Amino acid sequence: MDARSITDFELYDIVAGGDKEEIESLKEVVLEGWVKTNRDNGSIGFIEFNDGTYFKNVQLVYHKECKDYELLSGLKTGAAIKVVGDVVLTPENKQPFDFFIKEFELEGDVEEDYPLQKKRHSFEFLRDIAHIRPRANTFQAVFRVRSVLSMAIHQFFQERGFIYVHTPLITTNDGEGAGNVFDVITHDTKDPHSFYSQKVNLTVTGQLHVEPFALSFRDVYTFGPAFRAEHSNTTRHASEFWMIEPEIAFADLRDDMNLIEDCVKYCINYILTACPAEMEFFNTMIDKTLFERLNHVVSSEFKVLTYTEGIELLQKAVKEGQKFENSKIEWGMDLQSEHERYLTEQVFKGPLFLINYPKEIKAFYMRQNDDGKTVAACDLLVPAVGELVGGSQREERYDLLKARMDELGLTKGLEWYLDTRRYGGCRHAGFGLGFDRLLMYVTGMSNIRDVQPYPRTSGSIKY
Amino acid sequence: MDARSITDFELYDIVAGGDKEEIESLKEVVLEGWVKTNRDNGSIGFIEFNDGTYFKNVQLVYHKECKDYELLSGLKTGAAIKVVGDVVLTPENKQPFDFFIKEFELEGDVEEDYPLQKKRHSFEFLRDIAHIRPRANTFQAVFRVRSVLSMAIHQFFQERGFIYVHTPLITTNDGEGAGNVFDVITHDTKDPHSFYSQKVNLTVTGQLHVEPFALSFRDVYTFGPAFRAEHSNTTRHASEFWMIEPEIAFADLRDDMNLIEDCVKYCINYILTACPAEMEFFNTMIDKTLFERLNHVVSSEFKVLTYTEGIELLQKAVKEGQKFENSKIEWGMDLQSEHERYLTEQVFKGPLFLINYPKEIKAFYMRQNDDGKTVAACDLLVPAVGELVGGSQREERYDLLKARMDELGLTKGLEWYLDTRRYGGCRHAGFGLGFDRLLMYVTGMSNIRDVQPYPRTSGSIKY
Numbered sequence: 048m049d050a051r052s053i054t055d056f057e058l059y060d061i062v063a064g065g066d067k068e069e070i071e072s073l074k075e076v077v078l079e080g081w082v083k084t085n086r087d088n089g090s091i092g093f094i095e096f097n098d099g100t101y102f103k104n105v106q107l108v109y110h111k112e113c114k115d116y117e118l119l120s121g122l123k124t125g126a127a128i129k130v131v132g133d134v135v136l137t138p139e140n141k142q143p144f145d146f147f148i149k150e151f152e153l154e155g156d157v158e159e160d161y162p163l164q165k166k167r168h169s170f171e172f173l174r175d176i177a178h179i180r181p182r183a184n185t186f187q188a189v190f191r192v193r194s195v196l197s198m199a200i201h202q203f204f205q206e207r208g209f210i211y212v213h214t215p216l217i218t219t220n221d222g223e224g225a226g227n228v229f230d231v232i233t234h235d236t237k238d239p240h241s242f243y244s245q246k247v248n249l250t251v252t253g254q255l256h257v258e259p260f261a262l263s264f265r266d267v268y269t270f271g272p273a274f275r276a277e278h279s280n281t282t283r284h285a286s287e288f289w290m291i292e293p294e295i296a297f298a299d300l301r302d303d304m305n306l307i308e309d310c311v312k313y314c315i316n317y318i319l320t321a322c323p324a325e326m327e328f329f330n331t332m333i334d335k336t337l338f339e340r341l342n343h344v345v346s347s348e349f350k351v352l353t354y355t356e357g358i359e360l361l362q363k364a365v366k367e368g369q370k371f372e373n374s375k376i377e378w379g380m381d382l383q384s385e386h387e388r389y390l391t392e393q394v395f396k397g398p399l400f401l402i403n404y405p406k407e408i409k410a411f412y413m414r415q416n417d418d419g420k421t422v423a424a425c426d427l428l429v430p431a432v433g434e435l436v437g438g439s440q441r442e443e444r445y446d447l448l449k450a451r452m453d454e455l456g457l458t459k460g461l462e463w464y465l466d467t468r469r470y471g472g473c474r475h476a477g478f479g480l481g482f483d484r485l486l487m488y489v490t491g492m493s494n495i496r497d498v499q500p501y502p503r504t505s506g507s508i509k510y
Numbered sequence: 511m512d513a514r515s516i517t518d519f520e521l522y523d524i525v526a527g528g529d530k531e532e533i534e535s536l537k538e539v540v541l542e543g544w545v546k547t548n549r550d551n552g553s554i555g556f557i558e559f560n561d562g563t564y565f566k567n568v569q570l571v572y573h574k575e576c577k578d579y580e581l582l583s584g585l586k587t588g589a590a591i592k593v594v595g596d597v598v599l600t601p602e603n604k605q606p607f608d609f610f611i612k613e614f615e616l617e618g619d620v621e622e623d624y625p626l627q628k629k630r631h632s633f634e635f636l637r638d639i640a641h642i643r644p645r646a647n648t649f650q651a652v653f654r655v656r657s658v659l660s661m662a663i664h665q666f667f668q669e670r671g672f673i674y675v676h677t678p679l680i681t682t683n684d685g686e687g688a689g690n691v692f693d694v695i696t697h698d699t700k701d702p703h704s705f706y707s708q709k710v711n712l713t714v715t716g717q718l719h720v721e722p723f724a725l726s727f728r729d730v731y732t733f734g735p736a737f738r739a740e741h742s743n744t745t746r747h748a749s750e751f752w753m754i755e756p757e758i759a760f761a762d763l764r765d766d767m768n769l770i771e772d773c774v775k776y777c778i779n780y781i782l783t784a785c786p787a788e789m790e791f792f793n794t795m796i797d798k799t800l801f802e803r804l805n806h807v808v809s810s811e812f813k814v815l816t817y818t819e820g821i822e823l824l825q826k827a828v829k830e831g832q833k834f835e836n837s838k839i840e841w842g843m844d845l846q847s848e849h850e851r852y853l854t855e856q857v858f859k860g861p862l863f864l865i866n867y868p869k870e871i872k873a874f875y876m877r878q879n880d881d882g883k884t885v886a887a888c889d890l891l892v893p894a895v896g897e898l899v900g901g902s903q904r905e906e907r908y909d910l911l912k913a914r915m916d917e918l919g920l921t922k923g924l925e926w927y928l929d930t931r932r933y934g935g936c937r938h939a940g941f942g943l944g945f946d947r948l949l950m951y952v953t954g955m956s957n958i959r960d961v962q963p964y965p966r967t968s969g970s971i972k973y
Contacts, residue, residue, distance in 0.1 A: 194672075197664075466641065469624075471618050
């Protein structure tokens, strides 16, 4: 078999291109991939075939005349095969072409207990076979979009001249001081902390480490893993996840919101363009409102509302009969998802920045507003989800930042962070965007365990 | 100050573009950034200014007539400033233009103990101020190239249709079974392993997790952090580093080597094109052989030599008087850097794949050759460094793989990995490329601590 090798993707691309000569050349070409389904009637057989390079299957056809007919008709779902054959256009059929098999080789057989048989499987079942589920339709779509969305993030920032910074994962600080960290130790039985001569943990945020880079390169971003040892057994929490954390110097909260809006719109447009087959699948099979929702976001101008105004609107709503699980709305409270969704879905019917939160419920590094009560934070709320992005202008004034850190007992070990305010500090801002949640949002997948290759949530770990 | 904001990069870009109208428009524009140096003679002053968006500084000029002359002349190295002014071309000078200051604002002052004063600092000293060193010339160059090289990696693989996979960092296996892992625990004093109900550690490789994705998507890659709790206090070892691990299905060792060669050449060409100023700096200030070395690699056809032939060449060399620290060359030994460098520098004078290593010195998952002694591994050796990439064809035959894993006691917990060989497995291959080492190689920087934003090596951790 010395024929020319080709992929699913290339086949579809050439056929869609419509160049007659190129299509004519698709004779005696080699395909290698996996059997999705196989059926035959004794004289003709059909294999739904996929090599993972494109979302759509190729229909392989084999005839009784083919010397390997018996072997072909015995092929099971999941088998890896290599075939040589010819492409024939089928404008009258649903699929644009068939592939007629001339030669065949079994590359890897599949045993009887193969768990991904041709039938509908629940996501719960598939989670338990994380090493096999990437072959299932839904996960072919999820993980391709995950890859493309990652690239969208990088392109968005790199096109704008941002510097990508690999902030460290092992660190001595716990970011916002929330305490739910994983510690990192070695097998030194005398002193498990001897490796670094001190206690270390996995990072919860790259922000503190990336700020000094913004104060050197102006516009920077991180895109890497972060960890939280939280026992939240919800559909939106994982103990390991990927975060995007841009940081921009000589910028304030308004600049930050502009960047968030541009970034979210860019990502949505990017995947709609780059993954049409997969997005169509999500819109049809996973969430029938997906396209409507995404198109609405892309064409909306994001609104801005202060936290204080938000509280007033919620209090008014409760008075007028709106029911919440928590209907005790008062200034200073941390809004729940139900409140956020009410504001973005019912009141504004579109993406909404909520800004200027009470300082007590936000992180120490956020810039204090002149009212003495609030900080220059912004959360982006979107319909169907609630909070998607959290950002803020950072406190660049040394005295105010130090006072706040002292008050919260966070100064020790972060002197270097404070120093950046004494050495040519400047106004700056940034945000954090959970990559896995963004992926859920743009695909309609409702459980974080179904958008991560090998999800890490509390209670169990496999693989 | 409502004038138009602009960056160093945009200024240089417009001036280099040569469009007269655009250059004329550079009046009353705003620059924001940091003072590198400042000198004046009482009637005219010059500030070397940089905002981090471009490697080259802008010369700001201020005259006695400027109302802020006194303030400007008092500006210290490191101060953050905002200036409004006009660009004037200076074709007779070294720098292509000056920027004449009309208005000025101090954005953030700098205190007397600012450690990055205008003088030459040792890399050792700068390592101790990791939060400040990104402003130093060398590190402006290093971290910009780091960012661009990251993008080069993503573009290389995405252009070829590879799927980017985020393999997990917290895992139950230790990859190749070398044992030098960091364990991950929580603050649960009764059972520090309760969070996942079992012992977990930080990953040493994403390969085992990414193979199932290659067996679903055909061509995939990881690009993420990996960890080794090794006490190697060398210039090439860090306990936390970023790795690139592609995996290709329906591919053998030759396909793997082709991919490695393409990838390395692509990356070098990419940064030479995208970072000319930084690369010029490295070639002038860090390693005067850099361009020669990189151009040589790009224009070379990578050679292939078996391990056995390599041993014979080394034995012959020793006989003829070649001195090594370890001159006892025998089949089965693990080659040292001095041996690898001898082969690539003295014998082949260019990039060289060494293939088919003894199975005892290579990982369990490498495909056994028919000789029963060697495995289908390939290490890419390059002049000045030695090993840059390690790859192999993977053992796809269940029985052989299981026997080898049983022999080494690695089967328990990796049943899922073995399963991929029973469920439509196929020949496949991949490689591992240490991103930080690649960055060292293409910049000429000789210590891994000087190419990582916040290096993590044994003995100490700051930041």
